Amino acid sequence: MTQPNTYIMRCTACGTRNRIPVEKVGTVAKCGKCQGPVHTDVLRIDHALTITDSDFDSQILRSPLPALLDCWAPWCGPCQMMEPFMTELAATWQGRIRVGKMNVDENPRTSSQYRIMSIPTLLIFDNGQLKDTLTGALPRQSIVQAMSAYL
Template structure:
């Protein structure tokens, strides 16, 4: 099985890395060590995932792959500049990094929890822990450089 035809995801129960064939993504999978069910639903998703206060725990903190969370607002000019970059990163890194978008105006609890005071802010999570923050409309290469060290 080649690397291009598989994705590695982490079991959210035991933390072991599991290789998932892309043609099996979206179907039932279980951890090779502890048999816990694995969430493979977003492995084929080439678009950013919309995150809300309600689904933040599932989509970000319990993600089986690292997460790049774009904190934005529709009225923010620099956020509009970063939007297409997030779309490109989601397509390029699908199944390796979960790219998510959080509208800070509509989700004040999560925005407050992570003290988002400037937008756009991009938060990088791995294993449910905030690992890094990028603030401002930075070049795509800079974002890609930051997330590359978290790819499983």
């Protein structure tokens, strides 16, 4: 559980969870375990990141925050319906959850690796591991409930 004026993020080198005071956001902190650098600028991201096959590992699997990846396609009506509240959640969860969007038509390697057979599909990752998969156009509250363990 985070204290009111702190964030929790993982060291990308050793995976240790580190408490980052609000006033240290934007600086390079030091991991409490391995003493490696912890780049806190990621805590400022307030929008959904566009994820591709080439940056999936660095942006999602090695994310210092739990990640929610929206797998979508531009021709998908239900995907279009979910976009406004995915954008809202990215802003609301700034510094706590990384939200990403991946066009499945343009990124077949990752789509195939995680067996995306229908869209929209939401993938939940923490510490480099797939924790849950949510399929279909879900109401905002269902997504919030699924992510509550990571907030």
